[in-house]
Amino acid sequence: MRAGEGRARHDAAHHDSALHDFVEGRRTALFRSAYLLCGDRHEAEDLVQSALVKVVLGGRRHGRLDNIEAYARKTLVNTFIASRRRFWRREQAYGELPDRQAAASDTDTGLVVRAALARLTPRQRAVLVLRYWEDLSVEATAEALGMRINTVKSHAARGLAALRAGMAEERV
Numbered sequence: 086m087r088a089g090e091g092r093a094r095h096d097a098a099h100h101d102s103a104l105h106d107f108v109e110g111r112r113t114a115l116f117r118s119a120y121l122l123c124g125d126r127h128e129a130e131d132l133v134q135s136a137l138v139k140v141v142l143g144g145r146r147h148g149r150l151d152n153i154e155a156y157a158r159k160t161l162v163n164t165f166i167a168s169r170r171r172f173w174r175r176e177q178a179y180g181e182l183p184d185r186q187a188a189a190s191d192t193d194t195g196l197v198v199r200a201a202l203a204r205l206t207p208r209q210r211a212v213l214v215l216r217y218w219e220d221l222s223v224e225a226t227a228e229a230l231g232m233r234i235n236t237v238k239s240h241a242a243r244g245l246a247a248l249r250a251g252m253a254e255e256r257v
Contacts, residue, residue, distance in 0.1 A: 104144050107153050108137055115161055121214045122165045124203040132168070136161040158219065159229045162211045169207040201251030209244030212237055 112133065119129035119136075140157045202210055208230070215226045216237075227237045 104141050104153070107157070108141070111154065111157065112137070115157060118158070118214055118219060119161060119165070121199070121202060121218055122162070122207075122210055123168075124199050132161065132165055136164045139164065155225075155229060158215070159231075162215065162230060166207045166211060197252050198248075201248045201254075204251050205244050205247055208232075209240050209247065212240040213244045213248065216241055 115133045115136065116129055119132040120126060123129055123132060136157060139160045140153065143156065143160070144153065202213070205213070211230060212226060212232075215221045215229055216223070221229065223234055223237050223241075226232075227234045230237065232240075
């Protein structure tokens with residue numbers, strides 16, 4: 086074995102270890118963001134799994150990722166947005182619809198927020214989750230989503246307005 090090959094194997098093993106540590110340490114945080122994006126626990130688990138597979142494969146392909154956290158977040162959001170473009174994802178099966186909606190209580194605020202989030206466009210939802218849940222700046226959100234800063238601002242403003250309207254509608 087040549088000296089260079091031993092060094093390359095060591096670097097690859099170190100990189101795989103760093104990816105493993107990242108996946109173990111950030112899986113829960115990514116799941117929370119994914120749940121806010123899609124509003125369904127099982128879909129969020131699938132979304133995180135798909136995103137992490139892409140992150141690991143991307144990390145191995147590129148050799149080294151400078152900011153694995155940002156890469157994972159961007160991959161998660163892009164995977165979510167891409168899933169919304171698929172025809173089969175737009176269909177939702179319902180059993181029996183209720184005759185009327187139950188009155189919301191103060192303890193149902195989280196449900197009301199998630200229901201209002203679910204009615205936003207995927208990009209608006211992604212902007213709101215990154216800006217206000219992940220607490221990213223406008224610039225960091227724009228970079229993560231590959232958007233212009235003004236586009237992020239307009240998606241945030243429209244998304245917040247729709248979220249407020251949706252929440253008011255849910256509470257009535």
